[in-house]
Amino acid sequence: MLQLREADGPATVIHRADYAAPAYWIDTVNLTFDLDPAKTRVLNKMTLRRNVEVALQPLKLIGEELNLARVLVNGQGASFKMEGKQLVLDNLPVEGSFELEIFTTCAPIKNTSLTGLYVSNDSFFTQCEAEGFRRITYFLDRPDVMASYTVTLRADQQKYPVLLSNGNLVDAGLLTGTGNEGRHFATWVDPHKKPSYLFALVAGQLVCREQRITSRAGKEHLLQVYVRPGDMDKTEHAMNSLMASVVWDEARFGLPLDLERFMIVATSDFNMGAMENKGLNIFNTKYVLANQATATDADYANIESVVGHEYFHNWTGNRITCRDWFQLSLKEGLTVFRDQEFSMDLCADASARAVKRIEDVRVLRTAQFPEDAGPMAHPVRPDSYIEINNFYTVTIYEKGAEVVRMMQTLVGRAGFAKGMTLYFARHDGQAVTCDDFAQAIADANPDSELARLLPQFKRWYSQAGTPRLAADGHYDATAQTYTLNFSQSCAATPGQSAKEPFVIPVSLGLVGISGAALPLQLQGSADPVGNSHLFVMTQPSESITFINVDEEPVPSILRSFTAPVLLDFDYSDAQLLTLLAADLDPFNRWEAGQRLALRSAINSIATAADATGATGLNDAYIEAMRRVLRHPTLDAAFKELVLTLPSETYIAEQLDVVDPQRIHAVREAMRAQLATALAPDWQWAFEAHSDNGAYRPDALSAGRRALAGMALAQLCLAARDDADSVWPGKTYQRFKDAGNMTDCANALQALISSGHALATPALARFHSQFKKEELVIDKWFALQAGACDRGGQVLPAVRQLMAHSDFNIRNPNRARSVIFSYCNANPGAFHRTDGAGYLFWSEQVMALNSINPQVAARLARALDRWKKLAEPYRSAAREAIARIADKTDLSNDVREVISRALAD
Ligand code: ZN
Helix, strand or coil, X not given: CCCCCCCCCCCCCEEHHXXXXXXXXXXXXXXEEECCCXXXXXEEEEEEEECCCCCCCCEEEECCCCEEEEEEECCEECCEEEECCEEEECCCCXXXXXXXXXEEEECHHHCCCCCXXXXXXXXXXXXXXXXXXXXXXXXXXXXXXXEEEEEEEEEECCCCCEXXXXXXXXXXXXXXXXXXXCEEEEEEECCCCEEHHHCCEEEECCEEEEEEEECCCCCEEEEEEEECCCCHHHCHHHHHHHHHHHHHHHHHHCCCCCCCEEEEEEECCCCCCEECCCCEEEEEHHHCCCCCCCCCHHHHHHHHHHHHHHHHHCCEXXXXXXXXXXXXXXXXXXHHHHHHHHHHHCCXXXXXXXXXXXHHHHHXXXXXXXXXXXXCCCCCCCCEECCHHHHCCHHHHHHHHHHHHHHHHHHCHHHXXXXXXXXXXXXXXXXXXXXXXXXXXXXXXXXXXXXXXHHHHCHHHHCCCCEEEEEEEEEECCCCEEEEEEEEEECCECCECCCCCCCEEEEEEEECCCCCECCCCECCCCCXXXXXXXXXXXXXXXXXXXXXXXXXXXXEECHHHCCCCEEEECCCHHHHHHXXXXXXXXXXXXXXHHHHHHHHHHHHHHCCCCCCCCCCCCHHHHHHHHHHHHCCCCCHHHHHHHHCCCCHHHHHHCCCCECHHHHHHHHHHHHHHHHHHCHHHHHHHHHHHCCCCCCCCCHHHHHHHHHHHHHHHHHHHHHHHHCCCHHHHHHHHHHHHCCCHHHHHHHXXXXXXXXXXXXXXXXXXXXXXXXXXXHHHHHHHHHHHCCCCCCCCHHHHHHHHHHCCCCCCCCHHHHHHHHHHHHCCCHHHHCCCCCHHHHHHHHHHHHHHHHCHHHHHHXXXXXXXXXXXXXXXXXXXXHHHHHHHCCCCCCHHHHHHHHHHHCC
């Protein structure tokens, strides 16, 4: 399907079906590093043995960007040949173990890709997942080869006082002998076998916060969070999150910390969020560093979930790992599910749990559903790839988590915990597949729907695309029955034209016109089943009938979003208003509000395509929003979610042909309408929620700050329309006086998004106040690149930002804060009728391509959905994509994304 042009021949497509066990096992690895930025020397001594289950064949080790100096087999010079990136050794001992010694050098300072061994702020870091270890030494760099590692680091003591690797520190001291003046060493032994992608080392000037904890079994552990000197005052929240993670995994799943020492190290140059290297997690600073002056509530929440995520990988990923990279969701989907559950379990009440669920579903819908409908659509367990780094996707992570969540729904919470126990009993220490996981959960629950339907359920792993669940309801007043008819379908995705039906768990209930939850009694069953029923759909079409229904009900379908599907039900506005006001499921209350707003948006977009969205929101909706905002018992975080209109991206997904400017104009008009119509209510909301006392990042007070921030933004917007300067003035004052970054950033954002002139001095002040805080300067860039476009001013501003002395395209956080904030997160500014946004995008993809292919490939996905665009956007987008495709020196990463975008 893919036509790939490349300098050294066509790129190889890797197929899941081609999996073969390795021809050799590596039992032990002894690595010695002489660390030097320009030329690091790596001595790799391994013991290997043949895998007797595989036909005798040469040993092929892979390496990239290495200078090979020496190869010894059992201490003797050995003959070898090079086949591309592979070091091929023949005539190896066929019985027993043998020693292989490989000596190479590499140049970390020149490594801008941030995979393998690299330098960041004068310190050394590694990133080996998925295939970075091959940039450190020749190896069987695949996750099913698990070895015991001993690692010695040698380096200048002054420049690199801290030397870290996986496991336990067994020796350290000064080096002696000529040439070793001022140099020291440290030797680490990892007691656990691991695949190469979990290897890590860190060397540099770092300080650490320490915490000793005792596990339930009475074992002592040392927790450490390493940061640059000067950042110690931002480590408390990460440490608290780590301690909470340790406690939670033991309490919920009986999984204890299996290491004497668990370390987290922060670096400001990192491609992703963080990495679960055994005992030595390496984190993007963004997901470690926080204090109230520099980090927002969202940052605090992200830190909690990323620290949890990486810690939970210690069992789901490290103790049991993936057989091959097609199984990536085995560890990622499961671990995202676990971090979602962790964050929910830390919530004080049901409402906060629902807020977390809504936020997770929002990510799924705005990022994963489009992926599943676009050129990069792939199953949770893909069948092929060119560059595995392109498959660290929302499908593998977030949809993968939904698949695990459906399993829990089908076997129950206790049943799922039992399944996890069986999974570890069976597979601890192994490299396994998604099938193995699903089998364990099903086998532990032999009487469950999951066990009964397992082969069909596993279509969630093999079929790409978001299923559509269509439903309609029929009330028979005489018979007092209510019937729901369901049918499912799933659109074709690349390489998969026809789909088999899925197993779709649908939690549902019926709501009376007064808002009361009606008792549910299924036809054919003697007793009512309560207020909620789990209907497990397996056929293309199915119906269920409830009896003794004495009024025409409003169905509440897919409560808590029990399956990652698109639900079509032709609700009337009145029905949605009932659900919004009264459903017992907070998720569906929020959903009803979203449906109402979406309907208005779509109507406005369809009518008067030349007007500015005049049809807008109707009075009933606005009144309903007022009631939510003023509601005496709903909590603030939930109100903020209900009052947030569906995003432009989400609206675009509902349309067959997308005019991004039209969507932007309509949504902005709706936002302004809410601002004006609810002005006194926003004022009340701001005043009632603006003082939260001493800063605490808990969900309750974060929700209050979020609602106050939203109120300010709305008040500034309303002021813009009536040229009032009271609220912008108050907002500027709040920006200056704010005692925490959340209030400060919200006030600044309110000025920016309303386009008020005070935004300019505020931004200048913000920059000078925080110029030494990298992560805050990222926000400064992102706020401007993400600003609401009024007449095309954002693109020139973005080009200027890129010329700012603080801008550095090599730093991924900084590149994301400007380029991605504009291209991926600001559709109203990016999709310009003159195509200049797309031209900018293509320039940046090409610039990043030669610096950091992984980051470039992520940016390359900004136009995934170009085929849905209306003219003139569509042609301009195509041209920009083709411009990239024409470039001859594209990385495999970018080439794969761009070729898929152009494929029919
Ligand atoms: Zn992960």
